Amino acid sequence: MELLPLITTKEVENFHVEYGTEVLEQLEQLVEDDPSGSGKIIFSGHRGCGKSTLLAEFCRQMDDRYFTVFFSISDLIEMSDVNHINILFAIAVQLMDAAEKQQIPIKQSIKESFYNWFATKTKTKIDELGASGSVGFNLFKMIQGKLKADATIREEIKQEFIRKVSDLVATINEIAAVVEDGAKKPIMVVIDDLDKLDLGVVRQIYQEHIKALFLPNFRMILTTPISALRDVSLAATWKRKPTIKSCSCQSQNYLNAGKAGILMLFP
Numbered sequence: 079m080e081l082l083p084l085i086t087t088k089e090v091e092n093f094h095v096e097y098g099t100e101v102l103e104q105l106e107q108l109v110e111d112d113p114s115g116s117g118k119i120i121f122s123g124h125r126g127c128g129k130s131t132l133l134a135e136f137c138r139q140m141d142d143r144y145f146t147v148f149f150s151i152s153d154l155i156e157m158s159d160v161n162h163i164n165i166l167f168a169i170a171v172q173l174m175d176a177a178e179k180q181q182i183p184i185k186q187s188i189k190e191s192f193y194n195w196f197a198t199k200t201k202t203k204i205d206e207l208g209a210s211g212s213v214g215f216n217l218f219k220m221i222q223g224k225l226k227a228d229a230t231i232r233e234e235i236k237q238e239f240i241r242k243v244s245d246l247v248a249t250i251n252e253i254a255a256v257v258e259d260g261a262k263k264p265i266m267v268v269i270d271d272l273d274k275l276d277l278g279v280v281r282q283i284y285q286e287h288i289k290a291l292f293l294p295n296f297r298m299i300l301t302t303p304i305s306a307l308r309d310v311s312l313a314a315t316w317k318r319k320p321t322i323k324s325c326s327c328q329s330q331n332y333l334n335a336g337k338a339g340i341l342m343l344f345p
Contacts, residue, residue, distance in 0.1 A: 090158045092298050105136050109144075109297055115264060118292045119299045120284075120316075122273060129301060130270050136299075138270055144266040144297070145257060148177040160275055162287035162306065163236045168225065169267055169294065170250045171196070173257055181262040192253060193217055199238070200224050200231055247293040254296050259266065259274055263300035265296040273301040280306045285315045 108119055123129045130150075136148040147169075151160060154168045174192060177184065197204050200221050224231050239246040254265050272283070280302060283291060292298075306312050 102136050103131055112297060116295045117297055120302050121299055122302050123305050124304055133268050133270055140266060143263065145261040145263045146266050147172050148268040150271040151269055154222055156226060157274065159229060159232055160279060161236060162283050162291045163239050164232055165291065166246050166250060167235050170253055171218055171221055173253050177257045178218060182257055184256055184260050188256055195249060196221060199235055205213045243290045267296065268299040270301055273303045277305055281312060285312055288315065
């Protein structure tokens with residue numbers, strides 16, 4: 079029998095058993111104690127320990143204080159093709175998609191400039207997306223499908239930004255600033271299922287391209303496999319980050335019991 083995470087409010091109401099309170103409290107403390115407003119947290123744990131359920135619950139608890147964007151990378155990108163560029167592009171897509179769904183007030187001219195940017199990068203024709211009021215919703219639904227299914231689109235996005243990732247991040251930060259202004263809340267992006275990547279891919283993302291991945295100017299929580307925490311080269315990279323904070327969740331025994339894992343904050 080396959081055990082699936084409890085993501086939606088209805089799933090939680092039907093099946094949730096209270097656990098992980100201390101993990102949620104530690105996560106909240108790390109987020110709230112971040113003076114920069116753009117700290118990055120790495121969240122890890124053994125496979126099947128309940129990370130996805132805990133992160134979804136954490137986002138629900140923080141919704142009143144933050145504009146939370148929670149998504150699984152596996153829903154947007156083919157897992158064999160995940161890299162730092164398409165993670166960043168997926169963040170941009172999910173920010174705008176969440177803003178559309180929550181009807182965050184954004185000046186129409188600014189919206190349209192973002193629509194055109196996304197449409198150009200993904201070869202999507204805006205005039206085929208229906209009435210003006212539904213363009214944004216339809217656009218991001220279509221882009222999400224393309225990112226998942228179209229390897230050519232993913233490769234073209236990668237090749238365009240691989241040597242100018244700062245341009246991609248600049249657009250992400252511009253989107254974030256507009257969304258924050260409309261939502262009147264700071265942004266927190268939570269990306270799940272990065273812990274399901276092979277260790278070689280994890281090294282590329284969290285070691286070779288960690289600086290680029292952490293450039294967005296808002297809080298982020300990203301999962302990583304437990305094996306990455308034991309990897310010597312990755313550990314050395316993380317230790318070189320300034321003022322790194324780390325904590326285990328309710329002691330090492332809590333980890334060994336199969337509960338959620340280790341938290342690290344990169345200010």
